[in-house]
Amino acid sequence: MIRVLLVDDERMVCAHLRTILGAADDIEVVDEVYDGAAAVESVLRHGPDVVLMDLRMPGVDGLTAIERITALGATREGPPPAVVALTTFDADHYVLHALRAGAAGFLLKSTPPEDLVELVRVAADGHTVMSAAATRRLVASAADRSLERDRHRARIGDLTEREAEVLACLGEGLSNAQIAQRLHLSEATVKGYVSRLLDKLGCANRTQAGLLAYEAGL
Incomplete structure (x- = not known):
């Protein structure tokens, strides 16, 4: 239930x-x-x-x-x-x-x-x-915030290329299974990336991470 x-x-x-x-x-x-x-x-x-x-x-x-x-x-x-x-x-x-x-x-x-x-x-x-x-x-609204976008881009500046790809997928609202299919990874690997991203970016959940992706222009 x-x-x-x-x-x-x-x-x-x-x-x-x-x-x-x-x-x-x-x-x-x-x-x-x-x-x-x-x-x-x-x-x-x-x-x-x-x-x-x-x-x-x-x-x-x-x-x-x-x-x-x-x-x-x-x-x-x-x-x-x-x-x-x-x-x-x-x-x-x-x-x-x-x-x-x-x-x-x-x-x-x-x-x-x-x-x-x-x-x-x-x-x-x-x-x-x-x-x-x-x-x-x-x-x-996010598209018009160029100054804020620069600040959010700096926040994700330390991400690896793969981490940035996963973050962009979160910004699209994709599930772990959908991300795995798009990036040719296993779901377990994607889950690990998502967990590390949340820790690295200080996000409480994948929704906040997805919002950051929007605000950074990903």
């Missing part, structure tokens, strides 16, 4: 999401909370696989909660959950801030129910999930 935590200050939204996800045989909603502070506590209590996190909430907002949940990875048993930002807004800075904070993806609340269920499964498998509208804005 994929264990899901719902976080939204609008209880009707939580009820709607619970109804959608509860219809899937392989998904269980383990808790719903209504602010960021309670979300962190619930992650510690229930250990969910996926968190659907509203970004705009009173008190501790979603961005802060994502940062705190990502930081739990160093202190709790097992990996932290995949946190997917769920909001009605798709402005560039919300996308970027959520991903930089450690989110595994970004979905609009207008995502169709059948797509939402499938994307929760994708997130639970460790892959990036992103709404099409948010992705277009993210790519367009």
Whole structure:
């Protein structure tokens, strides 16, 4: 079962999401909370696989909660959950801030129910999930940041040619199997490269590494 935590200050939204996800045989909603502070506590209590996190909430907002949940990875048993930002807004800075904070993806609340269920499964498998509208804005925004791009290029300057190729693939959202096929490597070798890249670049997860690839122009 994929264990899901719902976080939204609008209880009707939580009820709607619970109804959608509860219809899937392989998904269980383990808790719903209504602010960021309670979300962190619930992650510690229930250990969910996926968190659907509203970004705009009173008190501790979603961005802060994502940062705190990502930081739990160093202190709790097992990996932290995949946190997917769920909001009605798709402005560039919300996308970027959520991903930089450690989110595994970004979905609009207008995502169709059948797509939402499938994307929760994708997130639970460790892959990036992103709404099409948010992705277009993210790519367009990154293309215009020449000064920031230079700074991010310097950050990846010590990578080997092969490491840079793997990072570029992460920027495309490819799975380990897809990267292995493209670069003619074994999946085990790709997994090793990804782990070393995350350590070398100081990224919390492959989503952050993929964002860095975008920002560096890979």
